[in-house]
Amino acid sequence: MSPVDFNTLDVYGLIDADTAEARAFTTYMGYWGAIAGVIEDRYGIDFHQPLVNDLKARRPVKKLTGQPFKGDEQGLRELLLGAWTQELGLYAVDDDDPRLMLQNLWNNVYAYYATSRAAAGFLLVRNNAVPTSHRKTLKALAASVKGSPIFPQPWSLTCTRHGALSFKGFDQPPQEVSNLAASPNPYDLLAKCLKTTRGRRLEDLKRERRQNLGRSQLPKGEGVRIDKSCEPTTVFDFLWRSRTRSNYGDPSMFYVGTLDHDRTPFFGPGVMRVFSGCFLPIGLRIRLG
Numbered sequence: 075m076s077p078v079d080f081n082t083l084d085v086y087g088l089i090d091a092d093t094a095e096a097r098a099f100t101t102y103m104g105y106w107g108a109i110a111g112v113i114e115d116r117y118g119i120d121f122h123q124p125l126v127n128d129l130k131a132r133r134p135v136k137k138l139t140g141q142p143f144k145g146d147e148q149g150l151r152e153l154l155l156g157a158w159t160q161e162l163g164l165y166a167v168d169d170d171d172p173r174l175m176l177q178n179l180w181n182n183v184y185a186y187y188a189t190s191r192a193a194a195g196f197l198l199v200r201n202n203a204v205p206t207s208h209r210k211t212l213k214a215l216a217a218s219v220k221g222s223p224i225f226p227q228p229w230s231l232t233c234t235r236h237g238a239l240s241f242k243g244f245d246q247p248p249q250e251v252s253n254l255a256a257s258p259n260p261y262d263l264l265a266k267c268l269k270t271t272r273g274r275r276l277e278d279l280k281r282e283r284r285q286n287l288g289r290s291q292l293p294k295g296e297g298v299r300i301d302k303s304c305e306p307t308t309v310f311d312f313l314w315r316s317r318t319r320s321n322y323g324d325p326s327m328f329y330v331g332t333l334d335h336d337r338t339p340f341f342g343p344g345v346m347r348v349f350s351g352c353f354l355p356i357g358l359r360i361r362l363g
Contacts, residue, residue: 093330093331094327095324095326095327095330095331096327096330096331096332096333097254097331098324098327098331099327099328099331099332099333099337099341100253100254100331101253101254102182102316102319102327102341103337103340103341103344104253104254104255104258104263105253105263105264105266105267105312105316106316106341106344106345106348107260107263107340107344108258108260108261108263108264108266108267109228109260109264109267109309109312109344109348109351110260110343110344110347110348110351111260111263111264112227112228112231112260112261112264113125113228113347113348113351114347115260115261116226116227116228121351122350125226125351128226129226132223132224132226133223134222134223134224135224143199145198145199145202146198149198149204150195150198150199153191153192153194153195153198153204154191154192154195156187156191157187157188157189157191157192157195157353158188160184160187160188160191161184161188161349161353163180163181163183163184163188164181164184164185164188164342164345164346164349165346166180169339169342172335174338174339174342175328175329175332175335175338176325176328176329177342178328178332178338178341178342178345179320179325179328180320181341181342181345181346182313182316182317182319182320182345183317183320183321184349185313185316185317185345185346185348185349185352186313186314186316186317187317188349188353189310189313189349189352189353190208190211190310190313190314192352192353193211193215193310194211197211197214197215197218200218201214208314212305212308212310212311212314213305215308215310216232216305216306216307216308216310216311217305219232219306219308220232220242220305220306227243228264228309229308229309229310229352230243231243231244231261231264231265231268231308231309232268232306232307232308233265233268233269233271233272233306233307234306234307235301235302236269236272236273236276236301237297237298237301239269241265241268242306244261244265245261246261248261248262248264248265248266249262250262250266251263251265251266252266253266253267253270264309267312268307268308268309268311268312271307271311271312271315272304272307272311274315275304275307275311276297276300276301276304279300279304280292280296280297280300283296283300309348309352310352313348313352
């Protein structure tokens with residue numbers, strides 16, 4: 075065993091790596107990477123055409139693309155233009171630009187809004203109506219994931235219960251893994267992402283319920299009931315979580331939590347690949363009638 079050279083040991087680096095900002099950055103970078111890892115595992119690194127082929131073979135997609143859209147064409151154009159405009163923001167800063175640290179913060183925002191605008195277009199075509207809020211959009215997407223095989227993995231993977239932990243859509247039961255793991259199985263880490271995202275959603279619902287009841291504690295069994303009645307938690311919920319974390323959370327995770335510039339370029343590509351993959355299942359080719 076080689077002796078430790080204490081003259082070159084970066085003690086401050088070890089301390090900084092255990093800060094809340096560093097753990098947050100590592101966690102979110104890992105979750106984005108896990109979603110991208112599942113996409114690449116199923117469709118390869120150059121995943122676009124294999125994913126398109128999978129989508130085209132799905133009956134709900136054939137049904138949608140086999141008939142002209144007779145709804146609000148102008149509304150659909152505006153939603154898709156909004157999605158593409160937000161997408162451009164993902165490429166505003168090059169990997170060697172020192173502003174990339176803060177661009178990573180905004181990439182979470184651009185990715186969510188681009189995806190949600192495309193999703194609203196998809197829901198307009200499918201249901202002839204656009205949800206009027208972010209939460210209603212996420213609920214509508216969860217219902218689509220639950221009730222139809224239109225979405226492939228990883229978008230079909232869900233966490234359906236948090237207390238008595240339950241997942242749907244996984245080929246194998248996911249194993250518990252640390253959110254800080256260096257090289258985890260992407261399916262296991264994605265399950266962790268869905269579990270923790272659902273946990274945060276349930277805390278919000280419980281807080282709302284306590285406020286409505288005017289109580290500091292929920293009645294016995296109410297937390298379980300809330301968990302059972304909550305819609306499945308999807309990848310789209312994580313995109314919302316990342317967006318709100320970037321907009322309203324402490325931004326220091328992006329310039330302190332990175333620890334050094336070498337980690338910064340690993341965050342953006344994961345976000346871009348996930349968005350690019352997300353856009354294909356929901357940005358369907360619709361023939362306007």
